[in-house]
Amino acid sequence: MSSSENAPRRWIRRAGEARLEFGADYNPEQWPRAIWDDDVRAMREAGVTIVSLAIFSWARLQPAEGAYDFAWLDDAMDLLHAGGIAVDLATATASPPPWLTTKHPEILPVNAEGSTVWPGARQHWRPTSPVFREHALRLVRALATRYRDHPALVAWHVNNELGCHNIYDFSDDAARAFRAWLEARYQSMDRLNEAWGTAFWSQQYSDWEQILPPRLAASHPNPTQQLDFKRFSSDALKEHLRAEKAVLREITPDVPVTTNFMVMGEQKPMNYADWAAEVDFVSNDHYVVPGPQARDELSFSANLTGMLAGGRPWFLMEHSTSAVNWQPVNVAKRPGELARDSLTHVAYGADAVCFFQWRQSRAGAEKYHSAMLPHAGTDSAxxxxxxxxxxxxxxxxxxxxxxxxxxxxxxxxxWESWWVAEQDSHPTDRLRYRQEALDWYTALLDQGIRADVVPAGGDLERYPMLIAPILHVVPAALAGRLTRYAENGGHLVTTYFSGIVDENDHVWLGGYPGALRDLLGIRVEEFAPLLDGDSVALDNGATGTLWTERVDVADSGVEVLARYRDGKQAAITRRPVGTGSASYVSTRLGAAGIAPVLPSLLRPAGVASELPPELRGRVELAIRGEHRFLINRTDEPIDLPGGAGVLDARSVLVM
Incomplete structure (x- = not known):
């Protein structure tokens, strides 16, 4: 356990009674000073209590090396404080100014093909650049020194969306830092060669200087090299977070520090389960991606963010009031969705609801991104x-x-199973780790069952039932932990491509599912992924896609819950273990296909819906203390039982 994990956690520095904070990113530097007063008046009208300030302001704050201009920020801080609005002040290091990249082009990232990632957008900096770090920390120190006693300051906002565009840097700086990281991890070349399996393709190293990041190669790069580079890249950004936080702690020890995660969709490169201990409170940015499971994905992400926060309050730093600007077609939100999306985050632990951004921009790449105050002004729906x-x-x-x-x-x-399961040179490149997890989440919601999305290192033993979809990376210690969980009365469900490799991405020998084979009481000799458009029928009426296996029952106690219709081969199994059980699903069923088998998996764990039968599937239930959140999953109003009223379409009722 790191020292950060032992440190006390703090919410924003705010006097008075607890409340749900409300606000947005605020970018006054984009507007004439005369508009700022109108902004604060409109903020008060809207009920805004907090804004994130100066996120992309480095060029304005430091127009030249050694020259600072804080006058405009002083004015903004004073104005907001006078209006009763608190400030989550950013360190402004997310986007280096042109003078810095012109003088020091060596801070610019390099992609896997060896091309420089040029300025002109944002996050054009190397996480491992000592030159960038020096300039960034100098700015952080100047900001912290100037505003440490300002009454508007309630939290520090480190950088912004760390890793959104610069997580993987293949520069010489990154190569040097990667070697140092590897040397600290493995201590010797022999241990690295063993972990990386370098006997394959004549890759054995004899000196640390021979090692490079997995740059563009003639064929598939070494799989463990790829995995370690993912680990290193997440760690490199975490180290930058720590470096900025150390300066802030030194100068403003009583001001809490956060940074905005991006727990949403396919944002997988940052291991947020590892990062969460580094901040005083977890913050997250979430944007809805249209699709049949869009609502459930929002709930899934809010749920996971709350679990990363360890049950403590967390901060929804960004989401959208309506349309975004970066999707192929940017659709406006329908009536009710603004509130429903916001309150779903609150249901899963958010004590602050904020948006990007306060005032919709007139210029720049995000001018068509919705905001709290749209182009149409205050006289707008x-x-x-x-x-x-x-x-x-x-x-x-x-x-x-x-x-x-x-x-x-x-x-x-x-996160590591997500990284490894989707690497190249695998039985299929169609597998999507997060989608499989989301399908199980949707299937549970469809039956009115609450579920927590729990990081693998979290408190797993508290749950009567655990579902571990595509738990691909299973070190021996985790296999032992899951075995003890089942022996002590827990009911484990896992799926295809689980238990296959150890922490070095080495296959567990003896047949699949490897580290979980004995626990599950089955054995698979060969994978049988499906081609696009192919499917298999199960005898319970479900249809499998993407993946199948010939599952041999290796333990006489194993119960076959479903078979493949062709050949009568086992498809879904359950093995009693101690006072619990371990079940296996060998194909991708999708949310609809999971539904027929889910009752038989839930029953031994004693899990049942807490909702009345007429609400199951139509309403999502989340509980915070004595507060029950009923979230309408449909586009129609729902009559609540017992004369409790009507739950409007796309709405949330708190009881």
């Missing part, structure tokens, strides 16, 4: 919806600070 949400959050002040009530089911989420 969107602004009225924002103000209504502000009032709703004020009314929900008693929710603030209340813990989440644990669910009966835990869905295990493991």
């Amino acid at each position: 969107l602004f009225r919806g924002v103000a209504e949400l502000g009032k709703r959050l004020r009314d929900l002040a008693p929710v603030a600070g209340t813990p989440r009530t644990p669910a009966p089911v835990g869905i295990v989420f493991d």
Whole structure:
């Protein structure tokens, strides 16, 4: 356990009674000074209590090396404080100014093909560049020194969306840092060669200087080299977070520090389970990606963020009031979705609801991204919806600070399994780790079952039932932990391509599913992935896609819950283990296909829905302390039983 994990956690530095914070990124530097007063008046009208400030302001704060201009930020801080609005002040290091990249082009990232990533957008910096680090920390120190006693300052916002565009850098700086990271991890060349399996393809190293990042190669790079580079890259950004935090801690020890994660969609390069201990409170940015599971994905991400926060309050730093600007087609939100999306995050532990951004930009790449104050101004349906949400959050002040009530089911989420399961040279490149986990989450919601999305290193033993989809990377210690879980009465469900490799991406020998083979009581000799468009029928009426296996039952106690219709081969199995059980699903069923088998998996664990039968599948239930959140999953109003009223379409009721 790191010292960061032992450190006390703090919420924003705020006097008075607990409340749900409400606000946005605020970019006054984009606007004439005369507009700022109008902004604060409109913020007060909307119920804004906090803004994130100076996120992309480095060039304005430091127009030249050694020259600072804080006058405009002083003015903005004073104005916001006078208006009763707190400030989460950014360190402004996310986007280096042109003078810095012109003088020091060596801070610019390099991609796998060896091409420089040029300025002109944002995050054009190397996480391992000592030159960038020096200039960034100098700015952080100047900001912290100037504003440490400002009454508006309630939290520090390190950088912004660390790793969104610069997670993988293949430069010479990165190569040197990667070698140092490897030497610290393995201590000797022999141990590295063993871990990387360098006997294959004549890759054996005899000196640390021979090692490079996995740059563009003639064929597939070494798999463990790729895995270690992913680990290193996540660690390199975490080290930058630590470096900025150390300066802030030195100068403002009483001001909490956060940075905004991106727990959403396919944002997988940053191991947030590893990062969470580094911040005083977890913050997250989330944007809805359209699709049939869009609502459930939002819930899944909010759920996981809350678990990363360890049950403590967390900060929704960014989401959108309506359309974004970066999707192929950017669709506006429908009536009710602004509030429903926001309150779903609150249901899973958010004590702050903020947006990108306050005032919609006139220029720049995000001018068509929605904001709290749109181009149409305050006389608009969107602004009225924002103000209504502000009032709703004020009314929900008693929710603030209340813990989440644990669910009966835990869905295990493991970043390293996500990384490795989707690498190249595998049985199929169609596998999508997060989608499989989301399908199980949707299937549980469809039956009215609450589930927590739990990092693999979290408290797994508290759940009567654990679902571990595509738990691909299983070190011996984790295999032992899962075995003890089942022996002590827990009910484990895992799926295809689980238990296959150890922490070095080496296959567990003796047949699949490797490290979990004995626990599950089955043996698979060969994978049988499916071609696009192919499927297999199960005798329970479900259809499998993507993957199948010839599952041999190796333990007489194993019960076959479903078979493949062709050949009568086992498809889904369960083995009693101690006072618990271990079950295996050998194909991708999708949410609809999971439904027929889910009751038989839930029953031994004693898990049942807490919702009345008529609400199951239509309503999602989340619980924080004494507060029950009923989230309408449909586009139709729902009559609540017992004369409790109507749950409007796309709405949330807090009881």
